[in-house]
Amino acid sequence: MLASLPEMDGAAEGGPRYEPSKFTGVLLAPGLVHLTYETTLDGNRARRSSLWRKQGADATWQMYYHQATPIPSDSM
Template sequence: MTEADGVGEAIARELRLMDPHVRTSRALARRLLDPEFVEVGASGRRWTYDDMVAALPEMEGAAAGGPRYEPSEMTGVALAPGLVHLTYTTVIDGQRARRSSLWRRDDVDGTWRMYYHQATPVPSMGA
């Protein structure tokens, strides 16, 4: 697998995590999150794997008819073999955030899983 393949796979999986169908399925979310997953959310809260899997179905972007994440400017770079860093911006329900994710490839089965995620709110231009 080339570095570009790893970046492409991480981007595809990042986008899957924004899909309401995936967000409401703990089984699907578990397949995309690394067991050592940690997130620092836009609220400043620290989330672990267990916290996120439990809460994801009730979080923003999970309702099929509700607001959805609108990602833009997504780019990625391979930091090392089996490690990809993604950066992008999202808007959901009028709230904008800059995001950063680390994806790592499992040495045993080759699956890419999100290892770390951070969201930083972006104030509105009028504020």
Template sequence: MDPAVRASRADFERLLDPEFVEVGSSGRRYTYADMLAWLPEHAGSARGGPRYEPSAIEGVLLAPGLVHLTYETDFDGHRARRSSLWRRRSEETGWRIYYHQGTPVPPEAA
């Protein structure tokens, strides 16, 4: 969520699993390569600009080396509920995001 990390290709490569997939709210599928090209220019990546504010973070260990993370974000007044899978293949690579999906929360939903 940190704009400095989002804007850094090296930091982002370290956190994304090479087999990463995201399903966007539009239904579009994004790959590892798509995200590396897109994220530095995406909203929330500029220092001093609006940033994603996470809340209600919960994690569940599904299996050794696989965690399901759910949370909500607020970005400049827009809320979303998010779900991601993080996996750890080795001590050297550490935890990396393998799958992500976000769903916008309409203003009338509490």
């Protein structure tokens, strides 16, 4: 997946960008957050879910898991 990212839409500085919306975050435990949101790129929508964790007192937040599910174009 990481090797493919530079070739995907949205990778070029001047290229298309995802439009995020409907962010919701839930603290599951100290240092663990579940984030859900939707993205749109060229009219294609997806629901996204990710887990973010922070380990140690001086650590930064890091994505631990991510999933995207396409939203059919006929859905509202």
